[in-house]
Amino acid sequence: MITKEQEQLINERIGFLFDKELLDEIIGVGMIKSFDEDSVIMDVGESIFYIPFVISGSLKVSRESKDGEELLLYYMESGDTCAMTLQCCVTKSKSQIRVTTLDETTLLMIPMEYMEKWMEKYHSWRQYILDSYHSRMMELMDTIDAMAFMRLDERLQKYLVDQAKLKGSLEIHHTHKQIAEDLHSSRVVISRLLKQMEVKGLIKLRRNKIILSTI
DNA sequence: ACATTAAGTGATT
DNA sequence: AATCACTTAATGT
Secondary structure, eight states: OOOHHHHHHHHHHHGGGSOHHHHHHHHHHOEEEEEOTTOEEEOTTOOOOEEEEEEESOEEEEEEOTTSOEEEEEEEOTTOBOHHHHHHHHHTOOOOSEEEESSSEEEEEEETHHHHHHHHHOHHHHHHHHHHHHHHHHHHHHHHHHHHHSOHHHHHHHHHHHHHHHHTSSEEOOOHHHHHHHTTOOHHHHHHHHHHHHHTTSEEEETTEEEESOO
């Protein structure tokens, strides 16, 4: 059940997206769930019963190949929902993706049966769903572009800037290994590129930490 | 003090 | 740009 404080938080973070009436319904049927940093909240092959909304925190959505290799697709922040999940709800298929938290993250879960019902009933819902499809699509285009046309060093820079923006901090607490996995590269290569960037004065390197000079 | 894990580096493909 | 093999540095027990 949703408490008064949680209701307030929902209103604050995603309230502007929907009509009052729909918001009341959301509060009636939704559940709030919180997760620690680095927990996998949904994995490849799992069935999906809830539509998640990000209330606070951030997550990454990635894909996994047969041999366990990971590839980062896009990020989700406050007010976002997962287009892949929506798709799975409609087609009643299993998750094709993995969703991992990057921070302590709070989600609002809506049982999936409301998805279609609200599509007919509320303009704001339909609009929101279409918008989020659109923005996910755009983000995917971005990552495809990056993979196809950008060199790894440019991708790495973009990655660092994205992370910094996402966390609102110039310090990034990732190991070179984690970054390599996200960018589908190897640790040694990332270490070397980061070293180059440090020499250029773009970043400073510490153990488990990278400090950007600017965004 | 010792083990473990992260990061740095030269050589090779 | 990736991989190997090895070193060095930082951190936990």
